[in-house]
Amino acid sequence: MKAVLLAAGLAKRLRHLTDSTPKCLLDINGKNLLHRAIENIEANGIKDFIVVTGYRENMIIDYINGNFSHLSFEFLSNKDYSNNNNSYSLWMTKDIAGDEILLLDSDILFEKEIIRKLIDSGKGTCLALKKHKLDEEQIKVLMDEDLKVIEIGKEVDLHKAQGESIGIEIISGKFLKELYNVLDRKIARENNVNEFYEVSFQEVINDNVSMYGVDISEFSCIEIDTVGDYENAKLNLKI
Numbered sequence: 612m613k614a615v616l617l618a619a620g621l622a623k624r625l626r627h628l629t630d631s632t633p634k635c636l637l638d639i640n641g642k643n644l645l646h647r648a649i650e651n652i653e654a655n656g657i658k659d660f661i662v663v664t665g666y667r668e669n670m671i672i673d674y675i676n677g678n679f680s681h682l683s684f685e686f687l688s689n690k691d692y693s694n695n696n697n698s699y700s701l702w703m704t705k706d707i708a709g710d711e712i713l714l715l716d717s718d719i720l721f722e723k724e725i726i727r728k729l730i731d732s733g734k735g736t737c738l739a740l741k742k743h744k745l746d747e748e749q750i751k752v753l754m755d756e757d758l759k760v761i762e763i764g765k766e767v768d769l770h771k772a773q774g775e776s777i778g779i780e781i782i783s784g785k786f787l788k789e790l791y792n793v794l795d796r797k798i799a800r801e802n803n804v805n806e807f808y809e810v811s812f813q814e815v816i817n818d819n820v821s822m823y824g825v826d827i828s829e830f831s832c833i834e835i836d837t838v839g840d841y842e843n844a845k846l847n848l849k850i
Contacts, residue, residue: 612659612781613709614652617700618645618717619665619689624837633667635717636674637841640848644720644835645671649679651723655730657713659683663700665692695804698811702794711783714808719778720844721832729781732825736786738763740824741832742774750776750809752824760822763809773824776809777832786822789815 622634629637635645642650649660664671664686672686687703689695697716704712713726725739738752738760745751751772753762763776782790793811797803816822835841 612657612711612713612783613707614657614660614713614715615701615704615708616645616648616660616662616715616717617697618671619663619668619692619700620697621666621693622718625835625841628838628841629666631667633671634835636670637835639720639841639844643674645674645717646678647720648715648717649675649682651721651726652713652715653679653682654723655726657726661685661687661704661707661712663687663689663703665689665700691804696806698794698806698808699798699804701808702791702798705791705795708787708791710787711781712787714780714782716778716834718835719832720835720848721777721779722830725777725779725827725830725832728827728830729779729825732823734781734823734825735783736821737781737823737825739777739779739827739832740774741777742826742828745769745772745775750778750807752776754824758824760812760816760824763812763816763822764807774826774828776824777827778834779832780822782822786815786820789818789820 618635622629625634636643689700729737740752751767752774753767753772754760793814833844
């Protein structure tokens with residue numbers, strides 16, 4: 612399994628903090644988000660990484676090379692990062708991903724046990740699900756009684772959704788193959804480059820390819836989208 616880390620974006624909602632550094636290199640009580648994520652992934656036995664960079668990418672590459680030379684990294688450069696979304700960055704990995712990936716957004720502060728729970732779930736393709744009070748902006752998940760994902764996205768009914776997808780997934784086998792086919796159609800043929808990858812998840816799910824939710828609510832995690840998120844993470848860090 613390879614870990615795919617998406618780290619191309621501008622993080623506009625975190626300006627001024629990101630005027631001179633990419634979001635994933637923001638320090639939180641002595642370690643930046645990227646460092647914490649790589650350590651957590653390595654702690655679960657994964658040593659091969661694909662990192663998609665864009666905004667101030669040399670800072671990310673230099674940091675990784677200077678701190679994690681014992682691990683294997685492949686870097687892909689999303690040159691048009693300001694005009695596309697994370698579906699495009701994920702699509703870029705299609706030729707080198709292999710048969711199974713651990714997919715992470717690079718702006719998540721999380722406990723390493725979340726990855727272990729996904730691995731140990733026995734599900735070929737699954738996402739980390741956090742149960743808490745939801746709002747319109749979150750990527751929400753609706754599942755059936757077998758915990759199979761039926762709907763995923765910001766548009767899922769707040770009153771029906773069982774939780775939030777936090778942006779950590781294991782994707783393998785048929786689901787991964789079909790996902791890349793969907794992304795290839797959208798991006799290479801339709802020039803639809805500005806979507807969240809969860810929209811393509813939904814297309815694959817609609818074709819009866821299974822993805823499951825794994826409840827990780829007992830563990831700490833926070834997505835750093837705003838200055839408020841960042842300050843809250845520094846004050847309440849328990850990881």
